[in-house]
Amino acid sequence: MAEPLSTDKIEEALADLTNWSHEDDKITKEFTFDNFRDAIGFITRISFEAEEQVHHPEIFNVYNTVTISLSTHDAGGKVTEKDVALAKTIESLYNN
Numbered sequence: 707m708a709e710p711l712s713t714d715k716i717e718e719a720l721a722d723l724t725n726w727s728h729e730d731d732k733i734t735k736e737f738t739f740d741n742f743r744d745a746i747g748f749i750t751r752i753s754f755e756a757e758e759q760v761h762h763p764e765i766f767n768v769y770n771t772v773t774i775s776l777s778t779h780d781a782g783g784k785v786t787e788k789d790v791a792l793a794k795t796i797e798s799l800y801n802n
């Protein structure tokens with residue numbers, strides 16, 4: 707089972723990611739798109755990667771924004787390497 711990361715380790719991991727923040731035992735980022743369709747397209751692409759990684763984000767959508775929050779239920783709702791790995795994948799989807 708994945709173990710919770712220390713705050714220092716989380717901050718270190720986020721240094722490699724753009725505009726992700728660590729708050730309330732989650733890592734979070736708000737993504738912006740041109741329109742609702744592109745936002746939903748992003749969510750759909752995330753769904754394939756989440757199933758691959760057997761790790762699932764919390765997703766909040768309003769029109770052209772998608773807020774992603776990641777934590778690991780199986781680790782008491784804390785942030786683990788699994789969240790960092792999925793954040794990196796999501797970041798690469800956004801940039802490509």
Ligand SMILES: C[C@H](O)[C@H](O)[C@H]1CNC2=NC(N)=NC(=O)C2=N1
Pocket residue numbers: 760761762763777778779780781
């Ligand atoms: C059985 C299955 O592997 C687990 O329930 C997975 C699925 N997706 C998950 N997603 C997240 N975010 N945290 C988990 O602990 C988790 N566990």
